[in-house]
Amino acid sequence: MNARFFWFLLITLITTHNCYCQASKQLVDLGVAKERIHSYKAAITYFSKAIKIDPKSDLAYYERALAESDHKDTAGAKADFGKVIEINSSIEKDDPNNDAAYFRRAVAKAHTEDYDGADSDFQKIIALNPDDKNMGPGDYSAYERRGIAKNRVKDYKGAIADFDKAIKINPKDADIYSDRGFAKTMLDDHEGAISDCTRAIEINPYEVSNYINRGTNKEDLLDHKGALSDYKKALEINPDDEEIYRCMGYAKEGLRDYEGALADYNKATEINPSDELVYLNRGNLKDNMLDYKGALDDYSKAIELAPDDESAYFNRGGTKFLMGDQAGACADWGKAGELGETMALDMIKQHCQSLISVKKTP
Secondary structure, X not given: OOHHHXXXXXXXXXXXXXXXXXXXXXXXXXXXHHHHOOOHHHHHHHHHHHHHHOOOOHHHHHHHHHHHHHOOOHHHHHHHHHHHHHHHHHHHHHOOOOHHHHHHHHHHHHHOOOHHHHHHHHHHHHHHOHHHOOOOOOOHHHHHHHHHHHHHOOOHHHHHHHHHHHHHHOOOOHHHHHHHHHHHHHOOOHHHHHHHHHHHHHHOOOOHHXXXXXXXXXXXXXXXXXXXXXXXXXXXXXXXXXXXXXXXXXXXXXXXXXXXXXXXXXXXXXXXXOOHHHHHHHHHHHHHOOOHHHHHHHHHHHHHHOOOOHHHHHHHHHHHHHOOOHHHHHHHHHHHHHOOOHHHHHHHHHHOHHHHHHHHOO
């Protein structure tokens, strides 16, 4: 084989490989576009085609996992997130400065409930980019990734600073406004969060989470009517999301529409009977409607689903007390106190001293 032919063959192979990678990336982009309008089946089809072309595309697996998660395919999502972790662990060995690999692996770990591992990867992203040292003047995605990492480790002010820089470079990315809105929510800047959610909605009116987030911030400002309007808009986009019904129920409670709230909570449990928060909220509603037996059942279900939820024990204790079961109430308040609910200790001091005295008497 002469040298000229060798180089021609090498260039052909490299070009062919690049074409495959480019084709894979184009399919991923098409899938993302479908995902943004909640056409999950079509999105998954595009991502699967991208993986067939490039089986080592962590991006394709990552996006397919997110789509599967939104499409309630938990098993498929978990498998693909596992593949993301595997591929990016290999990338780390070859390129330990690749913050994009750490980012996708961190998200995958969080989805597979390896929260310590996720936080470790998010910390690596922050460490790789101290003082903007490794960020190019037009690299908004690096600021976005670092901002998300700071959100994860609860450095919300630092996250906002990074999102500000990312938005300055690229003011048309809805996700950055969403992420900055989250940071503002955590800092109780609800007006600022609403503004960011609104901007995100203007750019991408099909993302359900932005309507939900804007609604919850309106709830914090006691604008229950405005919140309900946002939740209804989210429901138009995705009518099978139990979170939306749960949020609608809460807004209707704020508007004193208890029957409407109960109907929404019931619908949420039909869609997802494993959502602990729905039972907790419905229990609170039934308490307000003086349906103590129903409230007790819902709190018990919430505890069954989330045995470490101090709120469920605390609230069930209150219901038992109203039903005349002082011993049961004190037991639940004691458990809530063990789990960190400080108000439970006050209830024990007020209502359980007589029981404690009896136990101490020989």
